[in-house]
Amino acid sequence: MITVFFTAYSPDGLIYFRGSQDNGDFISLELRNGSVVFKFYLGGESSVVVQSKKKSYNDGRTHTIRAIRTKQEGALQVDSEADRVTLTAPGANSALNVGDGNHFVGGVPASFNISKWERFDIQWRGFFGCISSVKPSQFNELDLDNPVRSQRKQPGCLMDGDRLHTTDRVIGFPHPGYFVVSGISMNTNSSLAFDFRTREANATLLFQSSRLATYHRREREASEGQGYLAFYLYQGYLVAHLGTDPAQRSKLVTLRTDAKLNDGHLHAVFLSRDGETVRLIVNDRLVANGTLSETAEIGSPRAQMFIGGFPDKVKPTSTEIPSSVPMIGCISDIYLNFKRVPLIPEVHNATIGMCKLEDPRPHAEEPLQADSGGESRRTADRLSVQLAAPTVELRGSMQVVNGPFSVQAMGSNLVLVPTRPPPEMNTDAPTDAPTDEEPTTTIEEATTQPTVPSPTCIAPPHRTSDKPGAARFGLSKRSHFRVTFPRKEDISYETFSLSFSFRTSKPNGMLWVWANYKNYTRYFNMSLAEGRLELTIKGSNNTMVMRIQEGLLDDNEWHTVKINKADKELRLQVDDLSTTEKKVPKAGVVRKRMFVGGIAPEHERLLLGRNPEWKFPNFDGCISDFVLDGITYDLLTPKNFARDVVPCVQPTPASYVHEGGYFTFNRIQYQGDVIQLGVEFRSGKANGWILALLQSNYTATRVGLRLISGKILFEVVIDGVKKYVHDYDSTDAPTCDGQWHHISVTLDGKKDEFITIFDGARVPIRLDGTLSRDDFAKLKTLPLHVGGLAENAISNLGEDSQKGDSSLQGCFGRLQAGGADLAFESARRSNKVLLRECYYEDKTN
The missing domain is CATH 2.60.120.200 (Jelly Rolls)
Structure with a gap:
């Protein structure tokens, strides 16, 4: 032992x-x-x-x-x-x-x-x-x-108290998460400092507000003190708010940098409050200062400070932090009044002591050190293993989980770089003279280049789930799976046993529904209600609700539900919590089918019409190990029984777009007459939109980048006139081979050229005055679509829609627009997507 x-x-x-x-x-x-x-x-x-x-x-x-x-x-x-x-x-x-x-x-x-x-x-x-x-x-x-x-x-x-007081200084966010610590207070003679590094254009850094009730404490309480502080990145610029009322200028100061800081390098932030003067210093340079006439102390140690993001149940107001996109990167060395703030999380979904990546084993050349004496304040606990300054032994290229990146040493730093050449979004290098390595083509030559037959597409291999066969529900509001029974004798609503596991971060959702579907007057409905399990049995004459009050189940951990029904008795159990057993009404339900994760869309209107008190949306999370009367059901197949259900995986750097899915962003801020777009993608489909600039209700003016029969088509259309069309095809690296690819396009009005880079191959093409300054002005006002288009846009495209192939089903990694990284979390609208959940297998080369 x-x-x-x-x-x-x-x-x-x-x-x-x-x-x-x-x-x-x-x-x-x-x-x-x-x-x-x-x-x-x-x-x-x-x-x-x-x-x-x-x-x-x-x-x-x-x-x-x-x-x-x-x-x-x-x-x-x-x-x-x-x-x-x-x-x-x-x-x-x-x-x-x-x-x-x-x-x-x-x-x-x-x-x-x-x-x-x-x-x-x-x-x-x-x-x-x-x-x-x-x-x-x-x-x-x-x-x-x-x-x-x-x-x-x-x-x-x-x-x-009962928590470990870590001496570490680094918090890593390799995927969207959060780190919640006790709050701070700032009077008129105080300072706050921290370091950060990220490549995300939009990211939450630090936030504390008296308006937020405390999270995950045994007794929820309103935050003491008053006012709020916020540090976040917006389009790469650092923004800081400090004040007591965002609606009154005299009670709020807003400071921001004049340069973008999402370059992946370490940046030092220092905010000081000296009387009415508030100063923002970044990298030892004063970048902004302002006046805050409010002299009250802001914040309280009994409040909570959120670092890097927010739990799902915490919703800060947009007036206090307009952009609450979670951070991907690192925050370290938080100091209040020149004293380090200890990293003692009340709750966290982050990594302490590691930034981005580290090798699983220590550096070979680091000497083994003799033990040093401990501080007198330490307890009798004898061993503390720290990673405050981790060293990394690089063995070639290491792969990020499900992302096309590797770690490389740059001097004394480790940087994250694409394993394929990164998108070249900045075209400062001269390209007006052709070279042997980089031939320049005219528009006429480009549009008449010979093409080869499209390759056979290969579906990307899937990642291994944390539970074999786990199914991810929630891609759409109508996501569900239908379990069917060929014969009525196969199932009985009077005697049956059911068990399954689930995990979710959402407090409400239907897990399992069995009903008489013609009118929904009798049913079994197992759902989450405000994080607790609730089973409703509705019979002809009465209704019974069984609730498991112990523990909240929306913690994104796996939980197992078991039901055993014998005649009028029903026993319900969750995990190792106490068992609930009651006599229940007779629910004469249909013995042909039941629904998992929600109900079919054609049932929704009927259900709500008969049961206006119904309060449960379809489930948003993962379900596995669905066993009914000893038979295990696969919730992913057959596909015609599943609607918007995919394999379940842990968070990944890349995001997933399903059939019919897309991301839509507001208009991008470009620099001059230069339109720059780039993205990493992985798909096994031959047809679908990768990127597009267009208005859904007027598609006659657009910039499009899509796959048609496995080939990339780039087009620029102005008021229905195709100003530029270019087919890009590579037999060496077919685009629907299930591998990661990356493409960027640049329309440069000043240099009168178009540049495409596909997997590192750079091809500049002269525009020869094809696009006017007015054309550029029109294109720069268009919203950006990634991964697909909405139905009305496809309808307006008509014959150009390529038979309704609106979405390039697959995974999308680093996205760039206007020369800066763009976070998928900042999309204005999305449909049938999974943020940071790509179920395709990681790269292996």
């Missing part, structure tokens, strides 16, 4: 490992996505992986692991018997032979050879948190104060 006491904020990390380099036997404890995982290998076919039920053990609180191996049986218990799992390894071996192998706690050094265990998918990534005790049963408690060697480890752990 191994007993470990630990405290962590990192969702992943190695807690303990011991193995033999000779025979490969090992035993390990890991954190993976917030769960505790116990693994061992006994040789041959005898291995086991035991995972805890809960996935929230990276909450900064102290937890106790008991991992017990009895021959081939592995038992894992975390904290209490409520989270205890036991599994038995296959095979004949029953002895663990690790010889005199070292005990590794919190990680392994770079020099440690892990090749023996690569097939076991061990989480070698360094643990971030505190380990106070490790007790293997056959040894004395490990002396964590005096290890043989250590790296990036500090003695002792400082606790703030």
Whole structure:
């Protein structure tokens, strides 16, 4: 048995490992996505992986692991018997032979050879948190104060109440998230400073407001103090608000930079309040100052400060922060009045101690350091593994999760770059003279280039879900799956059993509906209502509602529901919470079909007409393991039973556009007579729109970039006249091959040329005066569409719509317009899309 006491904020990390380099036997404890995982290998076919039920053990609180191996049986218990799992390894071996192998706690050094265990998918990534005790049963408690060697480890752990007080300074947002800490206050003699880096044009940095009730505290309370502060990026510019009333100029000061800061570099922000003067200093340069006549203290330590974004249930007012797009990037070194603000999250969906990416193992050349003495304020907890200044061992190109990027070293910094050449949005380099490497073509030559037959399209492989077969509902308001039964004898509404798992961040939604669909006077309806599970059984004469009051279930964690009905009795259970059992009305429902995740659109009007009290939208989240009377149903197939349902995955850098989907943005701010657009995309479709500038109600003037029969077509149309059309086709890199591609186009009125870059191949073409200054003025006023067009736009295009292929179903990565990055979260309108949820497999080259 191994007993470990630990405290962590990192969702992943190695807690303990011991193995033999000779025979490969090992035993390990890991954190993976917030769960505790116990693994061992006994040789041959005898291995086991035991995972805890809960996935929230990276909450900064102290937890106790008991991992017990009895021959081939592995038992894992975390904290209490409520989270205890036991599994038995296959095979004949029953002895663990690790010889005199070292005990590794919190990680392994770079020099440690892990090749023996690569097939076991061990989480070698360094643990971030505190380990106070490790007790293997056959040894004395490990002396964590005096290890043989250590790296990036500090003695002792400082606790703030029941939460770990981290000494780290960095918060990473590799995907949309948030980090909530206790609030601050600023009087007329105070300052606030922090650093950040991002490539997003729009991003939330810091926000605190007395108007917001506290989030995720046991007792919700109005924030004390008054006023608000906000730091955010808008179109790349840093904007800061400080005041007590956004409606009165005398009680609010707004400062902004004169340069864009979304360049991926580190920027230092310093805001000072000195009497009525408020100054904004960025990178040691005064960029703006203003007057705030309001002298009241702004904010309160009892309030909450939101860093990097907001939880789904927190909705700040647009008058206080006009752009609340979540950040992708890093924030670090927050100081109030020249004292560092400790990063003790009340709730978080972010990474502490890491910015963007880091290698799973420490840098090989970093020396192993002797332990130093701890501070007197620290508790008896003995080991604190920190990643305040992580080093990275680069092994070639590392892939971002589901994104076409890699990490490269630039001096002492790590930067995120596309694995394919990035879109060239700035055409400052001279292109008026042709060269051998870059031939220049005229418009006449470009439109008469020979083309080759379109390639066979290949569907991109899918990513592995965190639950096999999990289905993602919510692409549209009418998303659902229909479970059908060929014979009435296959199902009975009087006696049945049902179980499934779900996860969502939305408080309301229909999970399962079974009814008499002609009039909806009798039904079973299982839904989430304000985050709690609610099962309604409506019979001919009366209605009963069963509610699970324990715990909110809209925490985006997996929860399991079980129903057992026998005659008039129905038993309902969620996870390991208490079971509810009641006598229920007889609901004579149709025995041909039931709905999962919502209802069919043709039923919606009838349902609301008969039941105006119905308050549940279709479900927005993931459902898996749907088992009815012992039979498991695949919620993704057959496709004709599913509407707007796709595989479920964890958040990714790229966003997904479904059939009929699109993003629409407001008009872009361009520089002069230069129209610049670029995007990364991945699709297996031969037809669909990639980018377009047009008004949906008047498509005769447009800029279009789309796939037709696997070839890219770029066109410029002014008042129905095609001023420019260009086919781009590459047999070496077909565009519908299921791989990541990236394309950018630039119309430069001043240089009188058009430039296209596809996967790094740059082709400039002279416009020869085809587009006038008035033409450019018209095009610059048009909204931007990405991934597809709305139905009315397709209808107005007529024959040019290419048989209704409006959307390029697939995933879209980095988007650029007007020379700057554009976040998909800032779209004015979207349809059938998933923000930061691309279910296509990651790149492998």
